[in-house]
Each structure stands twice: as C-alpha cells, then as structure tokens.
Amino acid sequence: DAGVIQSPRHEVTEMGQEVTLRCKPISGHDYLFWYRQTMMRGLELLIYFNNNVPIDDSGMPEDRFSAKMPNASFSTLKIQPSEPRDSAVYFCASSPSGIATGYTFGSGTRLTVV
C-alpha cells in the first residue's frame, strides 16, 4: 500500500497564479480530508468528502479556494488567484470510515506564494 499520495511536494508560484494540489487516497477509504498547516494557526480542516461528496467545506478560507473529488481515487484543491498568505503546508488524509482511528495522512504539499 503506497499510502496517501500528494503532488507536488513543493510548489512555488507567483501571487495571482492558479495553484492545483492533488491527492490520491488509499484505495477503499471513503473519507478524504484536506488540511492546511501554518505556524500561526496550526492544523486547520478545510474540507472533507464522503464517497466523493463534499460534506463540510466550512473551513475553506474564501471563494478563492475550491476542492473537487471527481472519483474515489482522486481529489484536487485549487487556489485561484493565489496570495502570499496562502503559503502553508497542505495535507490530504483519508479514512476507511468516519471512525478517526483510520486517518492516514499524505506527506503534504509545501506551497510558497511569492
């Protein structure tokens, strides 16, 4: 099992550009979570999906952020346009059920917006 796979590992972009982060959850996991980690705010849940359907997106900072899960094996988090304050590490996690003992995190994408 390759675990949760995120790409890219690092992304440096200029302010105003579109950024797309990608995640492949573990096969058979029906929950997928997007988190953001910063020094100031710690870990923040942005959005999560159950069976490809967004359940709670109340953590998405603003309309510049959007997430999709077109199928069970792929999700994207898009920021358009990006701003320097979006610089953070973005993690994807998946779980086989709602019981949180099964959360598995990817290695994260470190985003730097200059």
Added chain:
Amino acid sequence: GEDVEQSLFLSVREGDSSVINCTYTDSSSTYLYWYKQEPGAGLQLLTYIFSNMDMKQDQRLTVLLNKKDKHLSLRIADTQTGDSAIYFCAETSWNNRLAFGKGNQVVVIP
C-alpha cells in the same frame, strides 16, 4: 465545542522520559489520539485511547486520560533522538472529525 490545547516546546535528554500534555473540551469525544509529525512529513498516528479507558501502554508509550479534568498525556520512556518531532493530540467530535491541538515540539538532546 472542540478546543484542544497543548504547550509548545519540550527539550529532553536522550534516555530520559518525556511527558507531553493536552487538554480538551469536548467531553463526548469517543477517541483521543496522539499523532507524531517528523520534519517534512505528514502526521503519523502513534496511539489512541478509547474514552472509557484511563491508561494505555504501547511499548515505550504510555497514554493517560483524566476524563474529569479533560486531560490527556503522552509519556515516552527512554526517549531516543528519533523521537524528536511535533506531537499532536486530537479528539473526535460528534461527527467523527478530528480536532487537533497546535502541537508540541519535542527536541531530544543527545
């Protein structure tokens, strides 16, 4: 609501025990967790405790749960340099989402 609090930094000498503390507010949490984050990596589940337990031991790790005070602790015995990381406690909320603390950085001094 969910509000998990942790202290920020701990340094410990190799071979000593280290204790990391956490308080939480949601008394209905069914599970409480400790995650470890090594530099440049994602969070890795270390151990968890069911809310009807007071203690759980797993090799060098001991988790203590004080439900009355909503206090969770993680003790690492014989701390090794590989234990240097950020440790997060987390609780489940009513909808089985995880609420994380801000993390506690542990630095092991050889």
